[in-house]
Structure formats: structure tokens, C-alpha cells
Amino acid sequence: xxxxxxxxxxxxxxxxxxxxxxxxxxxxxxxxxxxxxxxxxxxxxxxxxxxxxxxxxxxxxxxxxxxxxxxxxxxxxxxxxxxxxxxxxxxxxxxxxxxxxxxxxxxxxxxxxxxxxxxxxxxxxxxxxxxxxxxxxxxxxxxxxxxxxxxxxxxxxxxxxxxxxxxxxxxxxxxxxxxxxxxxxxxxxxxxxxxxxxxxxxxxxxxxxxxxxxxxxxxxxxxxxxxxxxxxxxxxxxxxxxxxxxxxxxxxxxxxxxxxxxxxxxxxxxxxxxxxxxxxxxxxxxxxxxxxxxxxxxxxxxxxxxxxxxxxxxxxxxxxxxxxxxxxxxxxxxxxxxxxxxxx
Amino acid sequence: xxxxxxxxxxxxxxxxxxxxxxxxxxxxxxxxxxxxxxxxxxxxxxxxxxxxxxxxxxxxxxxxxxxxxxxxxxxxxxxxxxxxxxxxxxxxxxxxxxxxxxxxxxxxxxxxxxxxxxxxxxxxxxxxxxxxxxxxxxxxxxxxxxxxxxxxxxxxxxxxxxxxxxxxxxxxxxxxxxxxxxxxxxxxxxxxxxxxxxxxxxxxxxxxxxxxxxxxxxxxxxxxxxxxxxxxxxxxxxxxxxxxxxxxxxxxxxxxxxxxxxxxxxxxxxxxxxxxxxxxxxxxxxxxxxxxxxxxxxxxxxxxxxxxxxxxxxxxxxxxxxxxxxxxxxxxxxxxxxxxxxxx
Numbered sequence: 001x002x003x004x005x006x007x008x009x010x011x012x013x014x015x016x017x018x019x020x021x022x023x024x025x026x027x028x029x030x031x032x033x034x035x036x037x038x039x040x041x042x043x044x045x046x047x048x049x050x051x052x053x054x055x056x057x058x059x060x061x062x063x064x065x066x067x068x069x070x071x072x073x074x075x076x077x078x079x080x081x082x083x084x085x086x087x088x089x090x091x092x093x094x095x096x097x098x099x100x101x102x103x104x105x106x107x108x109x110x111x112x113x114x115x116x117x118x119x120x121x122x123x124x125x126x127x128x129x130x131x132x133x134x135x136x137x138x139x140x141x142x143x144x145x146x147x148x149x150x151x152x153x154x155x156x157x158x159x160x161x162x163x164x165x166x167x168x169x170x171x172x173x174x175x176x177x178x179x180x181x182x183x184x185x186x187x188x189x190x191x192x193x194x195x196x197x198x199x200x201x202x203x204x205x206x207x208x209x210x211x212x213x214x215x216x217x218x219x220x221x222x223x224x225x226x227x228x229x230x231x232x233x234x235x236x237x238x239x240x241x242x243x244x245x246x247x248x249x250x251x252x253x254x255x256x257x258x259x260x261x262x263x264x265x266x267x268x269x270x271x272x273x274x275x276x277x278x279x280x281x282x283x284x285x286x287x288x289x290x291x292x293x294x295x296x297x298x299x300x301x302x303x304x305x306x307x308x309x310x311x312x313x314x315x316x317x318x319x320x321x322x323x324x325x326x327x328x329x330x331x332x333x334x335x336x337x338x339x340x341x342x343x344x
Numbered sequence: 345x346x347x348x349x350x351x352x353x354x355x356x357x358x359x360x361x362x363x364x365x366x367x368x369x370x371x372x373x374x375x376x377x378x379x380x381x382x383x384x385x386x387x388x389x390x391x392x393x394x395x396x397x398x399x400x401x402x403x404x405x406x407x408x409x410x411x412x413x414x415x416x417x418x419x420x421x422x423x424x425x426x427x428x429x430x431x432x433x434x435x436x437x438x439x440x441x442x443x444x445x446x447x448x449x450x451x452x453x454x455x456x457x458x459x460x461x462x463x464x465x466x467x468x469x470x471x472x473x474x475x476x477x478x479x480x481x482x483x484x485x486x487x488x489x490x491x492x493x494x495x496x497x498x499x500x501x502x503x504x505x506x507x508x509x510x511x512x513x514x515x516x517x518x519x520x521x522x523x524x525x526x527x528x529x530x531x532x533x534x535x536x537x538x539x540x541x542x543x544x545x546x547x548x549x550x551x552x553x554x555x556x557x558x559x560x561x562x563x564x565x566x567x568x569x570x571x572x573x574x575x576x577x578x579x580x581x582x583x584x585x586x587x588x589x590x591x592x593x594x595x596x597x598x599x600x601x602x603x604x605x606x607x608x609x610x611x612x613x614x615x616x617x618x619x620x621x622x623x624x625x626x627x628x629x630x631x632x633x634x635x636x637x638x639x640x641x642x643x644x645x646x647x648x649x650x651x652x653x654x655x656x657x658x659x660x661x662x663x664x665x666x667x668x669x670x671x672x673x674x675x676x677x678x679x680x681x682x683x684x685x686x687x688x
Contacts, residue, residue, distance in 0.1 A: 098518070101457045101511075109453060109507070113445045113500075150494070156457075156514060163453070163507040167445075170500060174442070174632065288518065 008242040010035035015082045015126075017041045017069050017115065018049070018089030019062075022192040022200070023131060025054030026234050027086055032058040041078060043068040043089065043107075047096070049193040053330035069111035072118070079115070079123040084241055086129045087115050087168075090161070093199035094135065094289070097157035108160035109167070116171045127178045128168060129241045134185045134254065136162040139291040143224075146297035147183070147250045154291060165250070172248050180246040182237065185254035185296050189230030189316060190323035194331040202227055202264065206320050207332060209268050209275030216280040218290075221262030226255035226295040229316030232309035236301060245304040254296025255309050267314055272321050352586040354379035359426045359470075361385045361413050361459065362393070362433030363406075366536040366544070367475060369398030370578050371430055376402040385422060387412040387433065387451075391440070393537040397674040413455035416462070423459070423467040428585055430473045431459050431512075434505070437543035438479065438633070441501035452504035453511070460515045471522045472512060473585045478529045478598065480506040483635040487568075490641035491527070491594045498635060509594070516592050524590040526581065529598035529640050533574030533660060534667035538675040546571055546608065550664050551676060553612050553619030560624040562634075565606030570599035570639035573660030576653035580645060589648040598640025599653050611658055616665050 014031050018024040019040025031038050040062055042050040055062060067074045069089045079085060090108045091097060097104045112130075119126055135158035137149050153159045165181050172179040188202030197204040208215045236253040240246040265277045282290065301307045311319075324331060358375050362368040363384025375382050384406055386394040399406060411418045413433045423429060434452045435441060441448045456474075463470055479502035481493050497503045509525050516523040532546030541548040552559045580597040584590040609621045626634065645651045655663075668675060 101461065102454070105449065105454050105457060110446070110449050113449060117445065153510065154514070154517065156511065159507060159510045159514065162510070163503060166497065166503045166506070167500065170498070170503065173498065 005239050005242045006034035012036045012083040013081055014038045014084045015078055016086045016088060020051060020054055021049035024088045025191045026230050027237060028055055028062055029058055030234055030238065032061050039063040039065055039078065041065050041067055054191040070106060070114055072114050075114050075118040076122050079118045082123055082126045085119065085126050088131050091157060094155045094157045095198045097155055101156045104156045104160035109163050112164040112167050116168060119177055120171060120175050124177060127241055129180045129237060130165060130168050132161045132165045132181065132183045133158060134183055134294060134296060136183055140294050143293060144295050144297035147252055147300055178247055180240045181250045182240055183252050184233060185226045185228050187228050187230050187233050189320050205265060205268055206324055209272040210324060212274040215265050215275060215277040217261055217265055217277050218280055218282050218286060222260050224258040224260055224293040224295055226258045227264060227313060228255050228309055229311040232311050236307045239305040239307045243305050251301050252296040252298055253301055254298050256298050258295035259313055268317050271317050349582050349586045350378035356380045356427040357425055358382045358428045359422055360430045360432060364395060364398055365393035368432045369535045370574050371581060372399055372406055373402055374578055376405050383407040383409055383422065385409045385411055398535040414450060414458055416458050419458050419462040420466055423462045426467055426470045429463065429470050432475050435501060438499045438501045439542045441499055445500045448500045448504035453507050456508040456511050460512060463521055464515060464519050468521060471585055473524045473581060474509060474512050476505040476509045476527045477502060478527055478638060478640060480527055484638050487637060488639050488641035491596055491644055522591055524584045525594045526584055527596050528577060529570045529572050531572050531574050531577050533664050549609060549612055550668055553616040554668060556618040559609050559619060559621040561605055561609055561621050562624055562626050562630060566604050568602040568604055568637040568639055570602045571608060571657055572599050572653055573655040576655050580651045583649040583651045587649050595645050596640040596642055597645055598642050600642050602639035603657055612661050615661050
């Protein structure tokens, strides 16, 4: 991966919300290597992705600030003097949002307002990058899905992300804040949580393969998705954050070559050398929630950011397997009690 | 106005959130006359529209329940056994949402989830009617604006209404709740709050005329809007609530013949026999917030609900003037201290 924009971050001050999570920690690793002064905010909500091991390689070179983004006074201090604010914290599980709708409103909507009010008042020249989800579109009306497609999200997680995006856009339009609004597809790779299957389907499948379990492939396995390797995603986020063309825009980060779930699972088991798969019928609930084929039109990202993913699925899965094979005890074989154990 | 659907409400149980406010009280009057058993919930937030005088004619024929829609346990009791739930409570001022964004999230978003969770659990067969705003569209891309137009709301009030609509739609799609989603244009008429100018521009102009003050007409006064008289609006809400065709739909309620602000003001002063008007330049803030011409395409309401407004602007203004001339002391000459007095 060419690290074309890393020099832009030398000696810059960077705040990452959700900084100990999947994307946040991968982003922090790149930014620290680039010479940025990085502060990570994380609420460490047990079921979410915050994990100190994620930043083990840079532990002594970042500032960690434990705290919830809804803590107004804390955020007002943390945003000050930052050049870049990567706002990644949030409730990120569709399934969890369907059982407790209040967390999405609290973290994804109110938390976003807390951050943006703090930015407006104390860091109006910071660049704010928001990572939304392809779920904001809802089911694809035509494929691939570009940024002009209608937004009919089918869950509170997805609705709350769309709301957060519109709120941040408002601070751009009304208060002149420099914002970049990304919509991410399914991301996979090292440093995602592996304790439960409430979100992050590819990583969950990696765990099942490594545990030599059976992976259920629903329906005929032919549903298409674009699975984006985390390093490619981070490269896109970084390019968007420094690009003048990204300013105020909504940009998809995805993969232009989709894969079927069956292809994903077969490749994974082949690479892992363990695990097996079996077809399973859709449950009525799963069927109702399943949005069908989805993959992103990424021509806008190519045009504005000169970005495209470069990691083939096979290579991304290989790296992911290698990481978790080496570090599994930091992700799902830890001794501490897991509050979502029943849900696994 | 033909009251074509009122018989449908005989002996029905009806809950109205925001029931002591502008739309809520006008709706309650019609429903009580139709023989419905009506409960009104109102938080009585000082700057908002709740006013006991609004329901003076039916005071002994309704149940009043003071309370905030964010009160989960109260709402769980109130929704039980209701046939219809008109969810009108909320923060309704664009200007207020720009100074305190948290109220919109609390009342318009979280409050809506509280209501819908209560409905899902305790009143899954109730019909839920939501009154959103034309502001959910943002500036018109082409006129008139139909329900398929893109939604790019330009304020937190408008964003929060769009979010509320999408949340209610979710309960329809996932939990099978019978919902009707309306998007209302500028409504005017008796029983709106008249103490400040933070929302409800037509009614505010009525007060200025009755007080023999000068009404400022911004720019050249040629910006077009569709001003809907409240009785027409209530008729539309009632028809939508009983119509099988309204189920799950998003429907505009507006006026197909728009008026300019200048026409509005001149007609008003002519009818009132008091007040005067003067052109005023847009302030930069007002200009940035002004969405330009807007009027609603109401063909969907005509087709599905057999509804169209029947009150000409002149007639609606006449009735509004007569009401406030008779009852002004209940609306802006009351002795109690007004917390927004500075803003007037």
C-alpha cells in the first residue's frame, strides 16, 4: 500500500474517538508512525471493540483518555488544539440496536452533537472525519451503490449513523467546520473484537474457522458484499482527511469487486486449514433484516482521493488469520467474564 | 369543511402527545365532537405551545395527563388500549434547535423511540400518526416538492424530525405497527402560541398586526410558501389516520397554491385594520438559513386520502384574527413571567 499522505501528519495533533477499537487503533498505528501526536478517547464499553492490546506496539507513544463521548466537559478539553478529529466512536451493531434502541441515540446521535458542539466552540479549524456505514442506504436499488442513492436505512444503528452524518453536515454548512463524511462497507482485519457475533461478520467467521467450528452460510450463499480489508480502509480514511477535495463531501469506501458469502467462507477455510461450513436456512427474522446484494460504487473516492483498495480478499484473510492465530488470547480466550457470553 | 371521517372515531380511544399545543388541541376538539375518548399528554414546557385555554371548550370531556414523552413508564401506561396515537409532541422551532441542539435529540428523537417502544410492547395494534415537517426536504430542488424528493434538512429540528420519521417507519417495517407519516407545511390558525417569534411565522405576524406593530418583510417579499390553515390540516391528519391507503406511507399536507410573504402580510394588515409593514434586508444569518421558495405537491394526499385544503388564505387569516382578537389575553397578555421574554 503506498503511504502517499502520511507526511501530512508529521507533528499534527490528532484525536481519535473510539481510539482503542478496530478502526481507531489501526488508524492510530499509522498516524503514530507518521509522526502525529495522537490522543485516543475510548469509553471501553464491554461489548464494544475497545481493547488495550490493539495499541500494544504504540502504547508508550499515544495519549489514552478513557471517557465517553457524551461527556461534554471532557470533550471540550480534548478537542482543543487538535488538527484532525477522527470521530469513530459509536454503537456499531445492527443487532444490538434492534434490542436496545437507546444506545444508538445516546452514543451515535447525542455523542456526535457533543463532539460537534465542542469542535464548533473550541476547535473550529479542526478537520472532522466521520465514518458512517453503507447501511445508511438500506437495500440497494441498483448496483453498485453510489453516493447519490436514496437513504432508506433499515435499522436504528443505520438510522442513527445517517442522523450523525446529517448533523455533522449541518456544522459544515452553518458553522463552516471542515468535515469529511465517509460511508464504509463491511470492514475486516486485525484488531476487531472477536468475543461475539453481534457485528463484524467476516472477523466472526475467522474466529469460527480458527476454532475449527462450523460456519453457517445462509440461503444459497450467493448474496454479494464488498469486504474491505482494514489497511485499505485506513488508507482511504487518511487520504480523505488530508484531501482538499474531500471537504464537505460524502464518500463511499468499499470494494468494486464484490464477493459472495460462499466464496468468502470457502477461501477462509482453505487458508485457515480448519473449520467447515454448512448451508443453513434463513430464519424469518434474518430474512426480513437481510438487505440482499450490496456493493459500493467507489468511483468518487477514486476521483477525489485517488484511492482504491489494493488488498485481494485472499490476502486480507491471510493477514487476518495470521494476526489472530498469534494473538487469539487477547481477543477471545481472556479470563475476564464476558457480559455477552450468552449471545455468542 | 366536510367532516367525512369523523364517525370513524366514535367510542374510539385516542392519545394525543403534545395534546395541549397548537395541533394537538385543535385535533382534540374535533375528536371529542366525534365521540372519541381522548387523552392529552403534554409536558407544558414553557416556551412551547401547551396552553390549557386551548381546550377550554372540551375541558371536562378530555383526560389531561401532564408529562414528558421521554418518561418511559408513564408512556407505557398511556398507550395501552389506545386505538389511535397522534404523536405531535416535540421541539418545533428551527431557531431554538440552532442554539440548543440537545432538546431536539431528547424530545424529537429519544421521545419518539420511547413512544414507539411503548406502542410495540403495549399497544401493537394502535395506529400511530406522526406529523413531521416540510423542512425534512431542505431547500426545494424542483417545485412543487413531492414525497420522493431528496431529504437534505438544514437544521437540527428538521434533521430530528426526519430521524423520528425513519424510526417510526422502522417500527412499521420490522414490528408491523400501523403508522402514518405526514410532512406538514407552515400551519397557522387559532390556538398556536403567540408569546415569541421562534416558530410559527404567520401567527407571529397576526400578533404584530393586532398589536399595531410593523411587520418586517425580508428581501423583496416574493419568496413563496404554502400556508395551511389549521382546520384543513386537522382534516388531513384525521383522514390519513383512518385511511387504509395511508398505512405505512409518507404524505405531504400543504397547499397547492402558494402565496408570497408580501401577499400574506398585505392581506393580513388589510383584514386586521391595524399594523403596517416595511421591507427589511436579510441579515447574513437569516439569508444563510432561508431555504427559498417552497410549496408542497399534495397530489398524493388527494389521491390516497381524497383530501385537499379548502380554506383560502384570506378566510383562514380572518378566522385567526377573530380568534386572537377575542382571546388575546390567553396568549400574550397574561401576567405570568415569560422565560423567553428577552427573545421576543
